Amino acid sequence: MTRYIDTEQTAGDFYTHNFAKKAQEGTLILNLGPQHPSTHGVLRVVVEMDGEYVLRAEPILGYLHRMHEKMAEVKTAAQFIPNMGRVDYLHAMAWNWAFVGAVEKIAGIEVPERAEYVRVITCELNRISSHLLWWGAYLLDLGAFTPIMYAFDDREKLLDALQVPTGSRLTYSYFRIGGVAQDLNDDCLGRIRAFIPWLRSRMPMYKDLVTDNIILRKRIEDIGVIEPELCRRYGATGPVARGSGINYDVRRNEPYGIYSKFDFDIPTSELKCARGRYDVRMAEIEQSLRIIEQALEMMPEGDVLVKGAPKPSWKVPAGESYFAVEGARGKIGVYVVSDGGKNLYRTKLRAPGFCNLSLFGEVSRGTILADAVAILGSLDMVIPEIDR
Amino acid sequence: MIKEAMKTVSDLWSLMVGLKVTGRYFLEPQVTVRYPWKAVDNIDTFKGHLELVPSKDPFKPKCISCGMCALACPSNCLTVVKRKPPKPTPEEEKAQAEAKANGEKVKDKTPKDPEKFIYDYTLCSLCGTCMENCPAGALRFSGNVYQAGYSRNDFLFELVAHMQTKADASPKTEFEPPVAETSEA
Numbered sequence: 001m002t003r004y005i006d007t008e009q010t011a012g013d014f015y016t017h018n019f020a021k022k023a024q025e026g027t028l029i030l031n032l033g034p035q036h037p038s039t040h041g042v043l044r045v046v047v048e049m050d051g052e053y054v055l056r057a058e059p060i061l062g063y064l065h066r067m068h069e070k071m072a073e074v075k076t077a078a079q080f081i082p083n084m085g086r087v088d089y090l091h092a093m094a095w096n097w098a099f100v101g102a103v104e105k106i107a108g109i110e111v112p113e114r115a116e117y118v119r120v121i122t123c124e125l126n127r128i129s130s131h132l133l134w135w136g137a138y139l140l141d142l143g144a145f146t147p148i149m150y151a152f153d154d155r156e157k158l159l160d161a162l163q164v165p166t167g168s169r170l171t172y173s174y175f176r177i178g179g180v181a182q183d184l185n186d187d188c189l190g191r192i193r194a195f196i197p198w199l200r201s202r203m204p205m206y207k208d209l210v211t212d213n214i215i216l217r218k219r220i221e222d223i224g225v226i227e228p229e230l231c232r233r234y235g236a237t238g239p240v241a242r243g244s245g246i247n248y249d250v251r252r253n254e255p256y257g258i259y260s261k262f263d264f265d266i267p268t269s270e271l272k273c274a275r276g277r278y279d280v281r282m283a284e285i286e287q288s289l290r291i292i293e294q295a296l297e298m299m300p301e302g303d304v305l306v307k308g309a310p311k312p313s314w315k316v317p318a319g320e321s322y323f324a325v326e327g328a329r330g331k332i333g334v335y336v337v338s339d340g341g342k343n344l345y346r347t348k349l350r351a352p353g354f355c356n357l358s359l360f361g362e363v364s365r366g367t368i369l370a371d372a373v374a375i376l377g378s379l380d381m382v383i384p385e386i387d388r
Numbered sequence: 389m390i391k392e393a394m395k396t397v398s399d400l401w402s403l404m405v406g407l408k409v410t411g412r413y414f415l416e417p418q419v420t421v422r423y424p425w426k427a428v429d430n431i432d433t434f435k436g437h438l439e440l441v442p443s444k445d446p447f448k449p450k451c452i453s454c455g456m457c458a459l460a461c462p463s464n465c466l467t468v469v470k471r472k473p474p475k476p477t478p479e480e481e482k483a484q485a486e487a488k489a490n491g492e493k494v495k496d497k498t499p500k501d502p503e504k505f506i507y508d509y510t511l512c513s514l515c516g517t518c519m520e521n522c523p524a525g526a527l528r529f530s531g532n533v534y535q536a537g538y539s540r541n542d543f544l545f546e547l548v549a550h551m552q553t554k555a556d557a558s559p560k561t562e563f564e565p566p567v568a569e570t571s572e573a
Contacts, residue, residue, distance in 0.1 A: 075462055078460070079461075079462035079517065080462070081462075081515065081517075082462050082463075082513045082515040083462075086513075146410070150413075153419050156430075160430045163433050163434065164433045167433065167434065167435030167514065167516070167529060168435060168514060173513070173515040173516075181520070187433075205409055208405045208406060208408070209410070210406070212402045212405065212406075213402055213406050214399040214400075214402045214403060311521070312456065312459050312460035312517075313459075
């Protein structure tokens with residue numbers, strides 16, 4: 001696994017050979033992953049170590065590449081929706097929305113008002129579940145085992161609520177071109193209404209147990225400082241950018257759906273370090289609860305699927321469109337081009353995790369290895385989304 | 389100096405606060421369920437594999453073999469085998485030939501329900517597109533969460549036969565938990 005620098009050696013692969021060309025004398029090239037527990041999936045990072053210090057790091061991708069963009073070319077638009085649940089398995093609803101929104105934009109389909117509210121509610125619930133899982137898994141990376149148990153206790157209630165309309169617990173394919181698959185019934189609405197005060201009552205406990213804990217604070221404060229300028233250069237979005245003080249949220253800056261109707265804040269942090277990103281995500285959970293509360297109050301009665309929704313033989317009108325939504329990890333963009341056939345001519349998926357991860361090489365320079373892992377976790381990556 | 393000491397104390401206090409939370413939850417009843425011995429309560433809304441909806445006759449599906457489900461399916465996991473038209477008796481044949489000669493439309497006597505409805509669960513991603521596009525409302529998700537098998541063939545369903553065996557077995561409970569609720573450790 002570990003090799004001393006020798007560019008003429010035969011061990012290692014193309015990536016390590018290429019990486020080792022610029023290595024300094026007396027350093028160690030180390031492969032972190034692809035099966036490393038802190039990489040949440042199959043991310044591989046090649047690092048050059050001087051003792052305990054990381055001199056350079058380079059993420060290597062592609063171990064989970066599933067050709068989603070190619071698959072979009074051989075499936076009809078409606079048939080591609082299940083794929084969108086599998087790009088980012090933690091915030092599947094946002095990807096559902098991004099793709100469905102792009103196709104609706106081309107075809108000029110108006111979504112019924114109730115469906116818009118259902119979309120907001122499910123998407124925000126999904127965002128909370130994503131942040132809760134990140135919270136638990138991040139602390140697991142840092143060596144705290146119990147918090148993930150508390151997070152999963154809450155997340156379980158949430159997944160039970162989402163299971164009622166969607167029927168699944170993780171890889172939702174719930175949105176349809178022109179609405180959603182099923183209405184939220186009373187059982188589901190009751191569960192969601194019960195969940196909001198429940199999670200609110202748990203947030204002080206999270207603060208006492210983890211956020212204020214001195215061990216965590218010493219661990220994540222002042223590591224992985226990302227300047228706003230660097231964020232902009234790398235195209236980082238979501239909590240990573242907001243943790244560096246950039247007030248950018250697609251829901252506010254380019255409102256889609258009915259987000260402009262809601263009253264919510266965009267939490268930002270001036271700390272710029274891993275701690276800042278942690279704070280932003282915790283605050284986002286509360287903001288999502290606020291949005292859901294308002295949406296539940298304002299939700300009108302009516303259909304959830306537009307009349308004359310596309311049939312299997314539906315042809316997408318020729319044209320192109322781009323639709324962006326705010327996912328749990330940042331700006332999700334889907335660009336589709338149609339030539340008037342059943343299948344889309346081209347679908348480009350913009351994953352926020354890809355841009356956020358590319359910061360890692362810059363940020364981890366000069367940190368100790370244990371901090372590098374903490375920085376990697378604070379970027380909140382979902383590898384299937386990065387590889388696509 | 390005093391400031392530093394105070395800081396250390398407040399830092400230590402944050403650990404105590406955390407321990408208090410842990411202690412409180414230690415005394416509360418446990419939230420996890422000892423699953424194989426006890427049934428979990430959130431499985432009734434689960435989407436299991438597809439199944440055919442019976443018509444008034446529990447042995448005959450509502451399906452009209454139109455093939456819309458197979459057309460709409462993103463992963464090609466459905467195959468609908470239509471029934472062959474019944475062999476006409478000599479009298480019927482004669483009547484049909486006469487009708488054709490007179491320019492009348494011959495009535496198709498083929499039964500509409502499918503002969504076979506093959507469903508490959510290994511390919512299915514449970515998106516529900518087939519159900520939504522079914523004009524007869526003949527497909528639904530079963531609530532079977534306990535589907536498990538030793539080989540790939542265990543997931544290759546023939547849904548007509550599956551429906552009929554289920555109709556045979558009714559009115560027993562649909563799916564039984566793997567282990568009875570008696571022996572809680």
